[in-house]
Amino acid sequence: MAIGETIRNSQIWKSIFRHPMPLDRRNRIVVMLTNFFLHLHPVSIKKQGIALSFTWCMGGVTFFLFLVETVTGVLLMFYYRPTLEWAYNDILALRDVTSLGILRELHRWGAHAMVITTWLHMYRVFLTGSYKPPREFNWVIGVILLLLTLLLSFTGYLLPWDQLAIWAITVGSNMARATPILGYEGPGQQLLTIGGIDMITDASDARFGLLGARFVGEETLNRFYVLHCIAIPLAVALLLAIHFWRVRKDGGISGPL
Amino acid sequence: MHSNGLFLKDVAGFLGSYYTGLAIMNAVAALILWRKKGQPGWAVTWAVFAGVMMILASLALSGSESLVPSLPLSARTLVNTLSGPMLYTLGTTALFTVLFVFRRFFVQPMAAWTVFNVALVLMGLSMADENFAAIVMKPDNVPIVGLVFLLAFFTWVATKQAVVNDDRIRQGLPPMEKLDDEKVLVWPDLVYTELICMVAVSAFLLVWAIFLPAPLEEPASSVKTPNPSKAPWYFLGLQEMLVYFDPWYAGVVLPSLVVFGLMAMPYLDFNKKGNGYYSIEERKFSYLVYQFGFFELWITLIILGTFLRGPNWNFYGPFEYWTPYKVEVLNNVDLPQMFWVNLLDQPLPRAPQGAGTLTQIGYIFLREAPGLALLGGYLLLLPPLLAVTVFRGYFAKMGFIRYMIMANLMLLMLSLPLKMILRWTLNLKYLVSIPEFSLNF
Numbered sequence: 269m270a271i272g273e274t275i276r277n278s279q280i281w282k283s284i285f286r287h288p289m290p291l292d293r294r295n296r297i298v299v300m301l302t303n304f305f306l307h308l309h310p311v312s313i314k315k316q317g318i319a320l321s322f323t324w325c326m327g328g329v330t331f332f333l334f335l336v337e338t339v340t341g342v343l344l345m346f347y348y349r350p351t352l353e354w355a356y357n358d359i360l361a362l363r364d365v366t367s368l369g370i371l372r373e374l375h376r377w378g379a380h381a382m383v384i385t386t387w388l389h390m391y392r393v394f395l396t397g398s399y400k401p402p403r404e405f406n407w408v409i410g411v412i413l414l415l416l417t418l419l420l421s422f423t424g425y426l427l428p429w430d431q432l433a434i435w436a437i438t439v440g441s442n443m444a445r446a447t448p449i450l451g452y453e454g455p456g457q458q459l460l461t462i463g464g465i466d467m468i469t470d471a472s473d474a475r476f477g478l479l480g481a482r483f484v485g486e487e488t489l490n491r492f493y494v495l496h497c498i499a500i501p502l503a504v505a506l507l508l509a510i511h512f513w514r515v516r517k518d519g520g521i522s523g524p525l
Numbered sequence: 526m527h528s529n530g531l532f533l534k535d536v537a538g539f540l541g542s543y544y545t546g547l548a549i550m551n552a553v554a555a556l557i558l559w560r561k562k563g564q565p566g567w568a569v570t571w572a573v574f575a576g577v578m579m580i581l582a583s584l585a586l587s588g589s590e591s592l593v594p595s596l597p598l599s600a601r602t603l604v605n606t607l608s609g610p611m612l613y614t615l616g617t618t619a620l621f622t623v624l625f626v627f628r629r630f631f632v633q634p635m636a637a638w639t640v641f642n643v644a645l646v647l648m649g650l651s652m653a654d655e656n657f658a659a660i661v662m663k664p665d666n667v668p669i670v671g672l673v674f675l676l677a678f679f680t681w682v683a684t685k686q687a688v689v690n691d692d693r694i695r696q697g698l699p700p701m702e703k704l705d706d707e708k709v710l711v712w713p714d715l716v717y718t719e720l721i722c723m724v725a726v727s728a729f730l731l732v733w734a735i736f737l738p739a740p741l742e743e744p745a746s747s748v749k750t751p752n753p754s755k756a757p758w759y760f761l762g763l764q765e766m767l768v769y770f771d772p773w774y775a776g777v778v779l780p781s782l783v784v785f786g787l788m789a790m791p792y793l794d795f796n797k798k799g800n801g802y803y804s805i806e807e808r809k810f811s812y813l814v815y816q817f818g819f820f821e822l823w824i825t826l827i828i829l830g831t832f833l834r835g836p837n838w839n840f841y842g843p844f845e846y847w848t849p850y851k852v853e854v855l856n857n858v859d860l861p862q863m864f865w866v867n868l869l870d871q872p873l874p875r876a877p878q879g880a881g882t883l884t885q886i887g888y889i890f891l892r893e894a895p896g897l898a899l900l901g902g903y904l905l906l907l908p909p910l911l912a913v914t915v916f917r918g919y920f921a922k923m924g925f926i927r928y929m930i931m932a933n934l935m936l937l938m939l940s941l942p943l944k945m946i947l948r949w950t951l952n953l954k955y956l957v958s959i960p961e962f963s964l965n966f
Contacts, residue, residue, distance in 0.1 A: 296713070297710065299712055300711055310711060311711060312710050315707045315709045318715050322702065325722050332722070332723050333726070336727070356744045370734050373733075373739045374731070377668075377733045377737070380665075384671065384675065388675065388676070392683070394815055395803055396803055397802070400794065400800040411784060412788075418759060418760075422760070425757050430741050431746065432665075432742045433745060434745040439755060439756045439764065442772065443763075447773065448777065456962060456964070458962065483747060522801040523801045524699065
């Protein structure tokens with residue numbers, strides 16, 4: 269006890285934590301205001317608003333899974349090389365040889381779980397009518413986040429570079445070929461013809477833009493790797509910040525008016 | 526393929542622990558009910574049920590063909606023969622309708638617990654079938670099984686509260702959520718809940734990762750196309766729509782409309798009631814539209830696409846072997862063919878040899894006139910017609926632009942079930958078929 273006391277009174281401890289232990293009412297309020305990680309929360313909240321039967325905790329779980337994916341994903345990036353030569357072998361090694369290869373399981377199942385919890389979070393927000401004014405715009409951001417979650421999962425699906433991966437991505441991205449006007453098998457692609465030269469070919473259409481090639485190959489692996497590890501996570505992080513900020517600004521957790 | 530002697534030995538351990546889990550779960554339920562003293566009858570029922578589950582567990586552990594509890598072969602064959610896309614879709618629709626109409630009955634804890642147990646036992650019995658287990662136990666399909674149970678559970682939780690609130694509102698009382706206006710400090714009340722949630726999710730994820738290895742198939746080969754080739758599971762509803770529509774609509778336009786429609790929702794729903802609490806009666810229209818879209822057009826299609834679509838995207842019953850040699854009759858006909866050839870007994874209108882582009886386009890319009898007229902009527906005439914009849918009140922409140930966006934989104938959403946029905950009843954392939962411009966609808 270005395271040691272704990274000494275540590276908490278030391279200059280180092282006090283320089284890190286700007287607040288005393290949240291043991292009494294005053295310090296429980298102070299801690300919410302002075303701690304960077306806690307200041308996303310309000311100081312006090314409606315009791316029914318945090319009842320599990322009301323919120324299901326699904327938004328929080330989704331965010332937590334995003335963090336799990338980030339941590340396990342960064343660790344996996346130390347092992348995995350996104351090239352035709354190494355991608356499959358590295359995943360194979362993660363399964364059979366590498367210690368802590370379970371990180372791949374955590375990452376994959378976490379991703380599936382994140383898709384599901386996103387749907388459940390959205391379902392709860394709908395059922396409680398929480399998308400209604402003043403929270404309309406936050407719902408819109410939520411829809412974009414849903415889309416990005418699916419794209420994160422989709423781009424990650426390719427990385428193991430096995431049969432499951434490339435054919436799932438082939439089937440999924442074949443759709444882009446049929447994009448109206450911009451896909452080379454889509455309706456109206458003939459409209460973009462200049463001087464008799466077809467602008468939309470299989471090497472310039474929407475699918476080519478997605479894959480970086482005419483078929484799922486090394487260019488696609490690289491493109492999806494960058495999207496999966498950098499571009500989409502950054503977009504998600506930005507939108508998450510706005511999403512959380514708007515929850516606070518739009519009146520906190522929803523409840524009857 | 527029912528040579529499942531070896532298979533049953535493999536699955537015996539799993540089934541044994543599955544039924545043991547059921548027994549423990551029900552024994553705990555019985556104990557809780559007994560100590561509450563309110564419903565001794567139910568406590569005894571679930572205690573007996575737990576005993577039965579223990580017997581099933583020991584039978585399953587034997588791993589012998591004569592003892593492992595399973596559905597009779599005749600029942601499985603019957604299910605396989607009867608099931609098809611039409612029965613599946615109509616059946617799930619009927620199920621959702623019954624659950625919705627009799628929601629007062631199903632929200633009672635004992636009714637829900639009974640349904641839950643029946644579902645779990647049926648699941649266990651089905652798992653003793655080699656073909657069923659092969660699909661459900663595919664590592665990437667396990668999350669869908671979880672999703673089904675989670676959705677059922679949370680829908681029950683929400684409906685239970687909505688039913689109570691609807692009753693209170695009818696009596697002029699505020700919803701339950703309003704009763705407790707007390708405020709609590711976020712530290713400790715919320716912060717600790719979050720911490721416990723994080724620990725629980727981490728534990729759950731670790732157990733899942735330890736017991737279920739992530740799938741890894743053969744190295745990628747662009748010349749060896751697997752049959753069936755499937756998109757990731759969350760997109761299989763979209764892939765299923767390809768049965769009824771061309772990729773430009775099923776794979777590009779409809780998904781974009783889903784995203785757009787979801788974003789537009791808060792701006793179209795002008796109903797101010799039901800904000801911040803569970804209720805159904807106060808917002809029945811938006812509730813039913815959302816549930817129809819989410820459950821019928823998203824979740825059930827994913828389940829259909831994952832579990833019941835095999836090689837060549839043919840339909841396979843839940844206990845059917847996925848033979849790649851199953852042949853399905855393709856006798857779908859385009860509407861112009863039906864109209865000009867079958868009905869009027871004429872050849873399809875075709876531009877004369879060497880005609881100019883405009884004449885050719887004119888002939889295409891003539892050929893596709895019946896489909897274009899139907900589509901035009903559906904998308905252009907129906908919205909104003911509905912505005913002065915069924916949606917009169919909506920039109921008055923929403924104004925022209927908002928109403929038109931809502932009506933068109935609804936009609937485009939309904940285009941999928943309508944096309945399904947046309948396919949099942951008339952074998953209709955396309956309403957409008959203009960291969961000249963890759964435009965089929």
